[in-house]
Amino acid sequence: MIATNQGGAGFLGEMDQLQRSLARDVDDAFVELVAEFRDGLFSGVRRLVPQSVDAEDICAEAFLRAYRALVSMSPAEIRRLDLAPWLWTIALNLCRNAARRRARKPWVQLDAAWNGPMADRGPESQALDRSHLEALLETLPSQQRAAVVLRYIGGLAYSDIATATGRPEGSIRSDVNRGLKRLRRMEN
Amino acid sequence: MKELRDLRSTAPESLTSQVLLEAGLADGYVARSGPGGEMFVAFNERGVSAIQIGADPAAFERWVEGTLSRPAFLVRSMPERLGRAFDKALATGRLGSLAIDWSSMSEFQQKVLRKTAEIAPGQVRPYSWVAREIGNPKAARAVGTALARNPVPVVVPCHRVVRNDGHIGNYAFGPDVKRTILEIEGLDVSSVERLADRGIRLTGSDTTRIFCNPSCSDARRTTDRHRVEFRSEQQARDAGYRPCRHCRPAAA
Numbered sequence: 001m002i003a004t005n006q007g008g009a010g011f012l013g014e015m016d017q018l019q020r021s022l023a024r025d026v027d028d029a030f031v032e033l034v035a036e037f038r039d040g041l042f043s044g045v046r047r048l049v050p051q052s053v054d055a056e057d058i059c060a061e062a063f064l065r066a067y068r069a070l071v072s073m074s075p076a077e078i079r080r081l082d083l084a085p086w087l088w089t090i091a092l093n094l095c096r097n098a099a100r101r102r103a104r105k106p107w108v109q110l111d112a113a114w115n116g117p118m119a120d121r122g123p124e125s126q127a128l129d130r131s132h133l134e135a136l137l138e139t140l141p142s143q144q145r146a147a148v149v150l151r152y153i154g155g156l157a158y159s160d161i162a163t164a165t166g167r168p169e170g171s172i173r174s175d176v177n178r179g180l181k182r183l184r185r186m187e188n
Numbered sequence: 189m190k191e192l193r194d195l196r197s198t199a200p201e202s203l204t205s206q207v208l209l210e211a212g213l214a215d216g217y218v219a220r221s222g223p224g225g226e227m228f229v230a231f232n233e234r235g236v237s238a239i240q241i242g243a244d245p246a247a248f249e250r251w252v253e254g255t256l257s258r259p260a261f262l263v264r265s266m267p268e269r270l271g272r273a274f275d276k277a278l279a280t281g282r283l284g285s286l287a288i289d290w291s292s293m294s295e296f297q298q299k300v301l302r303k304t305a306e307i308a309p310g311q312v313r314p315y316s317w318v319a320r321e322i323g324n325p326k327a328a329r330a331v332g333t334a335l336a337r338n339p340v341p342v343v344v345p346c347h348r349v350v351r352n353d354g355h356i357g358n359y360a361f362g363p364d365v366k367r368t369i370l371e372i373e374g375l376d377v378s379s380v381e382r383l384a385d386r387g388i389r390l391t392g393s394d395t396t397r398i399f400c401n402p403s404c405s406d407a408r409r410t411t412d413r414h415r416v417e418f419r420s421e422q423q424a425r426d427a428g429y430r431p432c433r434h435c436r437p438a439a440a
Contacts, residue, residue, distance in 0.1 A: 027213055031259065034204050042199035056203050063207040134195060152192035183192075 019083055023075035030067055037084070038063075041091055044154040047137055048095045048146060058098060062091040084156055085163035092146065092164060136186050144179035147172050205261035215252060216263035222278050222342050223372040224365045230260045231270055235287025238339045241361040255339055256292050277343050281309025281373055288340055296327075300334040307348040310374035311403040311435070314352040314389075320439060328352065336360060342369070354384030354402070375403060383417070390418040390437050392429045399424040404435035 018036060021029035041062065046055040066087055070078060137145060143165075150161045151172075158176070162169040208214035215237050217230035222241070228248040230238040238252050238260070245262060252260040266274060273286040283305045290298050299322045307313050315335070319328040335346040338360070347366045351357040356377060359366035367377050383391075383402050392399035393410040399418060400407035407415075418424040421431075421438040431438040 030211065030213055031208060034207055038199040038203055039196065042203060043196040046197070047195060056200055056206070059199065059203055060206045060210070064210055067207075067211045131195075133192065137195075148192070153195050
């Protein structure tokens with residue numbers, strides 16, 4: 001069964017504290033921000049970009065953009081941020097750009113598409129080191145895939161995914177539901 | 189079916205270092221060998237920030253974190269320009285164009301270390317010399333502390349500062365390492381120590397009637413026949429000698 005639980009208890013409290021530290025001293029607290037988000041961001045980004053794109057580079061760039069933005073913000077602005085969705089907005093943009101850059105270079109073989117389901121390659125032909133589920137995930141249409149990945153791998157709440165993607169929460173819920181249904185169907 | 193959340197994985201360690209290094213929130217470091225042996229050299233965009241001789245990576249990282257309040261990550265190489273300036277500084281024993289990150293140091297420590305960097309390789313000066321040269325003649329003790337906490341030894345040559353009685357004295361990495369570095373730089377450490385044992389702090393030439401720090405390059409040119417020894421500045425002045433303008437063994 002596909003699991004539906006997310007971040008542990010106390011997560012919101014920790015987030016608050018991190019945000020207060022950032023508002024006090026960005027340089028001092030940024031190390032904590034990276035420690036807090038690196039695994040979630042990396043796991044999610046890895047499922048959203050073609051295999052040929054280095055997820056680590058995308059995450060590094062996302063963190064650096066976040067850092068540059070944070071140092072230019074006032075403490076009040078930092079306290080008002082929705083930290084997780086804000087970071088994901090930056091990361092999602094970078095994922096999209098990376099996929100687009102690949103698409104503009106036809107000589108670089110497009111891996112599983114950010115832009116849509118795979119045309120003729122079945123999941124069986126995927127690299128052996130990736131699980132069945134990983135391969136299936138790559139066949140989802142981009143918006144469904146993003147919603148499912150942010151929800152279950154990124155551990156974001158529906159409202160946060162809505163903020164991160166700039167789409168209504170209702171659409172996110174239905175994307176997640178459709179995505180899950182599709183995964184289950186393909187699995188059988 | 190493998191659960192979706194199991195696809196959550198751990199980001200590579202290099203992600204954190206890449207981000208913090210590029211944001212300037214961490215220093216990179218490399219291993220180098222120098223006159224005192226193997227050492228670790230940390231740096232950032234301001235320049236070389238920390239050096240330790242003979243440490244292991246974990247201990248070095250802890251020390252950098254404690255001294256600079258920033259993490260340090262082992263990287264493949266120094267930026268090319270900095271690396272070249274560093275090699276040159278090691279080879280010549282002078283800072284030259286090597287950039288140093290002075291930002292972790294107090295104003296006083298900076299003054300002490302910048303003055304220390306003026307001491308030529310192969311020569312030594314007492315703590316009191318540094319204190320007088322930076323305009324704080326009574327601060328020899330504080331000078332000693334500032335030197336003992338030198339975050340960038342070897343390139344900022346705190347090993348060239350010795351006890352006021354002329355003995356080589358202690359070093360953060362042990363007196364033997366200090367002795368070795370000084371000898372590699374061309375100082376005859378045993379004869380310096382022998383002079384100190386005999387209470388001799390200054391030497392002069394009876395042809396020029398100038399007195400020097402014993403390791404001053406001018407003092408070392410004096411032949412034995414013309415060399416005179418003094419236990420103090422007063423003794424030298426009473427004998428009608430004046431201080432050398434190069435090594436400035438006393439206020440002019």
